[in-house]
Amino acid sequence: MSDSNAMIVTNGLTKHFGDVVAAEDVTLSARRGEVLGLLGPNGAGKTTVVKMLTTLIPIDRGNATVAGFDVDRNPEQVRRLIGLAGQAAAVDEKLTARENLELFARLYKLPRQRRHARIDELVERFDMGTFADRAASTYSGGQRRRLDIAAALVADPLALFLDEPTTGLDPRSRAEVWNSVRELAAAGTAILLTTQYLDEADQLADQILVIDQGRTVAAGTPEQLKAEVGRDVLEIHVPDDTDLALAQNLLASVAGVLIDPDRRQVDLPITSGAAQSLDVLRQLDDTGVTIDDFQLRRPTLDDVFLALTGSPTTPTEEVRR
Amino acid sequence: MITTAPAHLAPSARDRIRWAAQDTLTMLWRDMIRTARQPELLVFSVVMGVFFLVLFNYVFGGAIGSGAGVDYLQFLVPGVFVITALQGAQQTSMGFATDLSEGVTDRFRSLPMSQVAVIAGRTIADAARNLVGLVLVALLALVMGYRFDSAQGAIAAILLTTAVGFGFSWLGAAIAAKVRQPDMVGMLSMFWLFPLMLASTAFTPADSMPGWLQPFATYQPISVAADAVRGLCEGTPASTDIILAAGWTIGLLVVFVPLSVRLYRNGA
Ligand SMILES: Nc1ncnc2c1ncn2[C@@H]1O[C@H](COP(=O)(O)OP(=O)(O)OP(=O)(O)O)[C@@H](O)[C@H]1O
Ligand SMILES: [Mg+2]
Numbered sequence: 001m002s003d004s005n006a007m008i009v010t011n012g013l014t015k016h017f018g019d020v021v022a023a024e025d026v027t028l029s030a031r032r033g034e035v036l037g038l039l040g041p042n043g044a045g046k047t048t049v050v051k052m053l054t055t056l057i058p059i060d061r062g063n064a065t066v067a068g069f070d071v072d073r074n075p076e077q078v079r080r081l082i083g084l085a086g087q088a089a090a091v092d093e094k095l096t097a098r099e100n101l102e103l104f105a106r107l108y109k110l111p112r113q114r115r116h117a118r119i120d121e122l123v124e125r126f127d128m129g130t131f132a133d134r135a136a137s138t139y140s141g142g143q144r145r146r147l148d149i150a151a152a153l154v155a156d157p158l159a160l161f162l163d164e165p166t167t168g169l170d171p172r173s174r175a176e177v178w179n180s181v182r183e184l185a186a187a188g189t190a191i192l193l194t195t196q197y198l199d200e201a202d203q204l205a206d207q208i209l210v211i212d213q214g215r216t217v218a219a220g221t222p223e224q225l226k227a228e229v230g231r232d233v234l235e236i237h238v239p240d241d242t243d244l245a246l247a248q249n250l251l252a253s254v255a256g257v258l259i260d261p262d263r264r265q266v267d268l269p270i271t272s273g274a275a276q277s278l279d280v281l282r283q284l285d286d287t288g289v290t291i292d293d294f295q296l297r298r299p300t301l302d303d304v305f306l307a308l309t310g311s312p313t314t315p316t317e318e319v320r321r
Numbered sequence: 322m323i324t325t326a327p328a329h330l331a332p333s334a335r336d337r338i339r340w341a342a343q344d345t346l347t348m349l350w351r352d353m354i355r356t357a358r359q360p361e362l363l364v365f366s367v368v369m370g371v372f373f374l375v376l377f378n379y380v381f382g383g384a385i386g387s388g389a390g391v392d393y394l395q396f397l398v399p400g401v402f403v404i405t406a407l408q409g410a411q412q413t414s415m416g417f418a419t420d421l422s423e424g425v426t427d428r429f430r431s432l433p434m435s436q437v438a439v440i441a442g443r444t445i446a447d448a449a450r451n452l453v454g455l456v457l458v459a460l461l462a463l464v465m466g467y468r469f470d471s472a473q474g475a476i477a478a479i480l481l482t483t484a485v486g487f488g489f490s491w492l493g494a495a496i497a498a499k500v501r502q503p504d505m506v507g508m509l510s511m512f513w514l515f516p517l518m519l520a521s522t523a524f525t526p527a528d529s530m531p532g533w534l535q536p537f538a539t540y541q542p543i544s545v546a547a548d549a550v551r552g553l554c555e556g557t558p559a560s561t562d563i564i565l566a567a568g569w570t571i572g573l574l575v576v577f578v579p580l581s582v583r584l585y586r587n588g589a
Contacts, residue, residue: 090428
């Protein structure tokens with residue numbers, strides 16, 4: 001790898017199940033300390049990508065490396081460096097949380113002296129104290145999920161794979177997982193995270209890959225993706241038609257301005273953020289336009305997601321409405 | 322917190338063997354905890370043996386025994402041992418299929434561990450449970466009036482039976498790795514368990530069977546195991562029987578250890 005910080009790298013990763021194109025030509029990379037969000041609707045191929053990267057299923061075409069090790073040719077080295085919390089919790093139902101963590105710590109060959117401290121630390125971090133000593137078969141969905149994520153972290157992986165880690169978690173546990181993801185990334189772990197929740201990707205991911213039917217439909221930072229879908233819009237409401245006429249005169253030269261007489265609303269595309277908005281508002285004020293209300297609207301990742309994976313209305317139309 | 326990647330070289334053959342041993346012990350630890358939490362499995366593993374022991378002795382015992390001109394209980398008990406071991410192998414199959422359906426094996430497959438250890442831990446734990454089950458069956462037999470020739474003979478008989486059961490456990494694991502659904506595994510066991518069990522010298526001597534069945538009934542693994550165990554119990558060990566039983570066991574291991582591992586790894 002030319003970039004020694006690149007931890008998770010794929011090139012043209014492809015997997016078909018019979019006629020189903022589960023992943024087609026997926027190219028991604030996550031560096032040390034970076035969180036890569038894999039976003040896509042049901043059946044998009046997120047789990048398939050995670051399974052290929054974690055050596056669980058063979059790769060049809062393309063290649064993937066983790067910390068420089070080829071996933072196909074050196075699966076054993078790859079397994080030593082990764083942690084996985086799959087979409088379905090993979091813990092031993094007959095064992096307690098502590099026993100599960102001990103089992104995985106042993107299998108990761110963690111030195112005996114470090115095992116117990118590590119287990120206590122994880123039990124603490126994921127707030128499992130109240131149930132850590134009874135069998136996992138008695139756990140609630142969220143409790144099992146927390147144990148599953150803790151199990152993925154036992155050996156301080158260089159690359160962490162989290163397949164929908166917060167599905168089914170209550171807000172508090174979700175915040176806990178978010179914190180852990182941020183901490184781990186800050187400590188240098190590369191994290192590939194799949195999610196259905198756009199706010200989650202927005203909150204956590206440095207880079208986002210949107211896939212649909214196995215194919216990449218967009219890639220970039222959350223900001224870039226939002227910018228691609230639509231610019232920010234300054235929405236201004238005025239009390240009467242005189243104000244509206246004044247505003248119209250003043251802003252007539254601005255490209256893309258929209259006046260809605262029924263609602264006495266002006267929609268103004270903003271290209272250079274808050275400064276431009278303030279400038280516009282100041283000018284209106286100076287001209288004597290009374291302003292009831294204003295709002296700087298940003299396109300959300302929901303807009304992006306729906307736009308890219310085929311929504312009935314595109315967000316840009318929505319803005320102009 | 323993050324250290325550099327531990328080893329950039331592929332593990333050596335010695336490392337692999339050490340890890341396989343270490344991982345097998347770890348998995349054995351895990352499977353022993355599971356066994357201890359499911360005492361009903363021990364009950365299930367002896368229930369068929371106890372059932373056959375009681376049923377055949379008290380219900381059919383008179384008829385079969387007088388015909389063969391021997392004390393039927395003396396004939397029956399070694400056969401019941403072997404059947405108990407076979408039942409243990411069936412439990413390996415069910416248990417492993419349950420494991421595979423639970424998803425924890427997905428994690429095992431993503432861990433830097435020896436994959437044979439996943440199955441070895443289970444088959445060894447099941448062998449240990451089998452040993453306990455066999456002792457329980459032996460105690461019941463003693464209560465019913467059975468007599469071993471010597472304590473050493475009894476111990477040797479139980480150990481040989483456990484070894485044969487261990488071989489069959491790998492067959493059971495291979496079936497589970499291929500089929501995966503526990504209920505299917507249960508159904509399938511009818512097809513290998515019952516023919517081996519009933520067309521054998523476990524309950525009746527081969528010469529009482531139809532001629533076409535006799536070659537199979539004499540040399541199939543359950544029969545040679547039953548004959549070998551019978552010799553050990555009676556103080557008349559026959560080396561051919563013991564060699565044949567050991568041979569079958571080794572044969573089962575040679576075929577089904579690699580096969581079960583391959584089937585387990587290839588499953589998605
Ligand atoms: N073993 C398999 N055999 C056949 N088809 C499969 C198999 N595994 C996955 N697929 C198909 O591949 C496609 C991608 O599945 P995948 O599980 O990767 O989706 P996903 O993005 O994780 O979806 P979700 O959000 O529902 O978890 C789906 O159409 C799925 O039905
Ligand atoms: Mg999925």
